[in-house]
Amino acid sequence: MKFSLTEEQEMLKKTARDFLSEKCPRAFVRQTEESEVGYSRDLWQEMAELGWMGLAFPEEYGGGGMSFLDLAVLLEEMGRACLPGPFFSTVVLGGLTIQDAGSMEQRQRYLPPAIRGESILSMALYEPDVRHYDAPPITVEATPDGEGYRLSGTTVFVPDAHLSDHLLCVTSTGPEDGIAIFAVDAGSAGISYSPLSTIGGDKLFEVSLDRVSVPRSNMLAGPDRGRRTVQKALERAAVARCCEVVGNMQRVLDMTVDYARERKQFDRPIGSFQVIQHYCAEMATDVDGARFCSYRAAWMLSKGLPCSSEVAIAKVWTGEASRRVLDRAHQIHGAIGVTMEHDLHFYTRRAKAAELVFGGADYHRETVAREMRL
Amino acid sequence: MDFGFTEEQNRFREEVRSFLEEEIREGHWQPACDAWIQGFDPAFTRRVSERGWIGMIWPREYGGQGRSHIDRLILTEEMLRYGAPAACHWFADRQVGGAILSFGSEELKREFLPRIARGEAYFGLGMSEPGAGSDLASLQTRAVEDGDYYVLDGQKTWTSCAYFAHYFDVYARTDPDAPKHRGISEFIVDATLPGLSRIPMTDITGTEAWSDLFFDSVRVHKKYLIGEKNRGFYQVLHQLDYERSGLERIMGNYPLFEAIVQFTKENGLSGDPLVRSKLAQLQVEFEVGRLLGYRVTSVMEEGRTPNWESAMSKAYSTEFEKRLANVAMEILGPYGQLMPESRLVPLRGMAPHSYLGSKGYSLQAGTTEILRNVLAARGLGLPGS
Numbered sequence: 001m002k003f004s005l006t007e008e009q010e011m012l013k014k015t016a017r018d019f020l021s022e023k024c025p026r027a028f029v030r031q032t033e034e035s036e037v038g039y040s041r042d043l044w045q046e047m048a049e050l051g052w053m054g055l056a057f058p059e060e061y062g063g064g065g066m067s068f069l070d071l072a073v074l075l076e077e078m079g080r081a082c083l084p085g086p087f088f089s090t091v092v093l094g095g096l097t098i099q100d101a102g103s104m105e106q107r108q109r110y111l112p113p114a115i116r117g118e119s120i121l122s123m124a125l126y127e128p129d130v131r132h133y134d135a136p137p138i139t140v141e142a143t144p145d146g147e148g149y150r151l152s153g154t155t156v157f158v159p160d161a162h163l164s165d166h167l168l169c170v171t172s173t174g175p176e177d178g179i180a181i182f183a184v185d186a187g188s189a190g191i192s193y194s195p196l197s198t199i200g201g202d203k204l205f206e207v208s209l210d211r212v213s214v215p216r217s218n219m220l221a222g223p224d225r226g227r228r229t230v231q232k233a234l235e236r237a238a239v240a241r242c243c244e245v246v247g248n249m250q251r252v253l254d255m256t257v258d259y260a261r262e263r264k265q266f267d268r269p270i271g272s273f274q275v276i277q278h279y280c281a282e283m284a285t286d287v288d289g290a291r292f293c294s295y296r297a298a299w300m301l302s303k304g305l306p307c308s309s310e311v312a313i314a315k316v317w318t319g320e321a322s323r324r325v326l327d328r329a330h331q332i333h334g335a336i337g338v339t340m341e342h343d344l345h346f347y348t349r350r351a352k353a354a355e356l357v358f359g360g361a362d363y364h365r366e367t368v369a370r371e372m373r374l
Numbered sequence: 375m376d377f378g379f380t381e382e383q384n385r386f387r388e389e390v391r392s393f394l395e396e397e398i399r400e401g402h403w404q405p406a407c408d409a410w411i412q413g414f415d416p417a418f419t420r421r422v423s424e425r426g427w428i429g430m431i432w433p434r435e436y437g438g439q440g441r442s443h444i445d446r447l448i449l450t451e452e453m454l455r456y457g458a459p460a461a462c463h464w465f466a467d468r469q470v471g472g473a474i475l476s477f478g479s480e481e482l483k484r485e486f487l488p489r490i491a492r493g494e495a496y497f498g499l500g501m502s503e504p505g506a507g508s509d510l511a512s513l514q515t516r517a518v519e520d521g522d523y524y525v526l527d528g529q530k531t532w533t534s535c536a537y538f539a540h541y542f543d544v545y546a547r548t549d550p551d552a553p554k555h556r557g558i559s560e561f562i563v564d565a566t567l568p569g570l571s572r573i574p575m576t577d578i579t580g581t582e583a584w585s586d587l588f589f590d591s592v593r594v595h596k597k598y599l600i601g602e603k604n605r606g607f608y609q610v611l612h613q614l615d616y617e618r619s620g621l622e623r624i625m626g627n628y629p630l631f632e633a634i635v636q637f638t639k640e641n642g643l644s645g646d647p648l649v650r651s652k653l654a655q656l657q658v659e660f661e662v663g664r665l666l667g668y669r670v671t672s673v674m675e676e677g678r679t680p681n682w683e684s685a686m687s688k689a690y691s692t693e694f695e696k697r698l699a700n701v702a703m704e705i706l707g708p709y710g711q712l713m714p715e716s717r718l719v720p721l722r723g724m725a726p727h728s729y730l731g732s733k734g735y736s737l738q739a740g741t742t743e744i745l746r747n748v749l750a751a752r753g754l755g756l757p758g759s
């Protein structure tokens with residue numbers, strides 16, 4: 001048991017912090033969020049050169065052979081920087097799902113280009129009735145058609161669909177069959193996208209599939225393990241998002257403490273008022289709590305240990321703690337913090353969006369209850 | 375980062391568990407809340423010492439085992455899980471022994487550490503006074519030099535476990551003219567010395583938890599001064615970091631947690647979504663507290679003294695204990711009010727006992743407010759008020 005980072009992880013963290021503070025300043029985040037594409041090609045290439053996309057993939061596909069826990073360190077820094085773009089979609093949703101469920105041939109086909117920064121991936125996890133996403137009534141249908149399948153249906157909240165080269169789609173192969181996952185070429189005829197406007201400022205889409213033709217060789221997981229694959233993808237996504245939120249929260253705490261030291265009222269720094277100090281102390285506790293339960297879940301995932309409960313605990317705590325932290329941060333910043341000029345809103349909006357995806361607190365509390373055998 | 379334990383550590387946990395289960399099977403004691411501070415059981419302490427589990431992290435030459443902080447974490451976690459009556463040795467094992475080891479003379483180390491480890495020397499903590507609670511540096515008990523002795527006069531209060539302690543770790547003023555932080559010294563005071571008297575005090579649960587200690591010209595030999603004269607306040611701050619460091623803060627009422635979950639299952643309440651949600655939320659909060667506590671151990675294992683880290687863990691965890699007791703009472707409904715001795719009492723009355731008792735744990739060893747001050751100033755570097 002050891003709660004500090006390894007030397008290698010410290011180095012990764014520092015590289016990421018330095019790189020992102022140079023290349024991803026707030027002005028860049030602002031500008032990118034407002035743009036339609038929502039990312040920078042140049043930055044994406046530089047990230048690929050740093051080996052970030054490949055970090056957690058085996059070396060045989062051009063990856064860095066590091067673990068999901070190492071990836072967590074990087075995700076925390078990305079959350080801290082509010083990095084816009086399709087990293088999460090490509091690596092966490094797309095790449096790791098292919099790594100988990102795909103055949104050797106499929107991995108060989110999709111992973112190396114993604115790792116080189118030449119291809120962008122995403123996953124369509126949600127259907128319009130998303131409240132029951134753990135056992136979803138899958139309505140996207142995959143109907144056998146000659147040598148392959150035809151996919152039809154609607155999915156929502158698909159991140160970065162407009163940039164993606166391949167979309168992983170969760171489908172139903174028939175009333176009895178359960179679910180199968182396909183990698184769909186995004187340029188296929190019959191796919192259409194409409195953007196959604198979101199509180200978090202990330203690029204989410206409604207994606208409609210109308211008799212999209214997909215060869216059989218694009219099936220990543222058949223009905224025998226489709227559901228389990230989706231479940232694992234959701235667990236990874238929940239934890240990865242938690243790690244980003246940890247970075248978000250840590251940055252908000254740092255900003256708030258700095259502000260409390262500098263801002264003077266009644267001839268003294270507001271940080272010398274005990275009530276402000278106690279708010280900050282509570283924030284720090286929330287942040288460290290979020291960090292440890294998120295990293296513990298990441299550690300368990302990287303060890304391949306069963307961790308439904310730990311994942312759920314991380315998601316419940318991180319969501320609710322980030323809300324408390326941002327609430328206090330706004331209170332301490334006063335009016336300047338609720339303007340668009342100030343940076344705080346980036347964190348507030350993103351944290352709230354993160355709370356709602358991959359299962360909210362009530363959903364995950366129910367998982368915890370089940371794991372307690374209640 | 376590594377959240378796992380080694381094979382050897384897992385085996386040690388198993389060993390502790392089998393020992394405790396055997397203890398319960400043989401009817402030596404029943405799991406109880408707060409037994410780490412209220413469970414007086416010299417025979418149990420002796421059996422624990424026979425296994426080398428008191429002072430286990432101290433060097434062998436002083437009766438310790440040279441084991442790691444992680445092993446001690448495992449041991450204490452299991453003691454707390456089973457609600458074992460470990461009060462006789464808890465303070466000495468957790469903090470006084472460490473204080474002697476860090477600051478005491480060679481003679482003191484040889485005199486006390488092996489006896490603590492053998493389960494023969496129980497310690498109480500003589501810090502607080504009627505006028506000196508959070509502001510401990512304002513304490514008034516005096517220690518005046520007289521030849522080879524210090525003569526102590528004054529009063530200590532809230533001394534937990536005083537009625538069975540053999541010794542007290544006492545802080546007294548040795549320089550009344552110095553600024554208040556710089557005139558305090560630390561002593562080991564034998565409980566049987568002439569002039570020292572104890573008057574017991576009953577806490578809100580009805581337990582005789584503390585005593586007032588009265589010092590009337592108590593003569594303490596100079597060799598029982600721990601560390602440097604007038605450095606006592608700095609030594610106590612160090613000791614408090616350890617006092618706040620353990621899992622007893624999150625697991626003091628763990629037996630109630632297990633019992634209320636079991637009760638929920640056995641009484642058909644599992645289907646109630648509100649009950650499920652409340653218990654699951656407790657589980658989330660418990661796990662966070664446990665991780666904050668583990669982090670403190672990880673800091674110690676790296677050879678550092680945990681400061682704001684243990685303040686954070688203790689402040690968070692003692693508030694959790696209150697919520698746990700409250701949820702348990704809510705689930706029990708009107709039966710939640712039945713005290714341990716009552717007819718019809720569920721869960722041996724642990725819920726109301728803990729509900730009342732947990733009010734004190736967010737005060738002792740630094741109140742939640744003081745701990746937030748520590749965290750803000752030392753952890754976050756906010757300016758003094």
Ligand SMILES: Cc1cc2nc3c(=O)[nH]c(=O)nc-3n(C[C@H](O)[C@H](O)[C@H](O)COP(=O)(O)OP(=O)(O)OC[C@H]3O[C@@H](n4cnc5c(N)ncnc54)[C@H](O)[C@@H]3O)c2cc1C
Nearest residue numbers: 499500501502507508532533534734737738739741743744
């Ligand atoms: C169960 C229990 C066991 C104990 N065991 C021992 C023992 O074995 N040995 C021993 O020496 N003592 C013991 N104590 C005493 C304990 O250390 C004191 O209760 C504690 O230090 C607080 O002091 P006080 O009770 O005088 O409260 P006060 O210090 O008077 O505090 C009252 C309130 O004022 C607040 N306050 C005080 N100062 C500040 C500040 N600077 N900023 C913000 N708020 C402030 C406190 O947080 C609290 O809310 C025990 C207490 C309890 C409850």
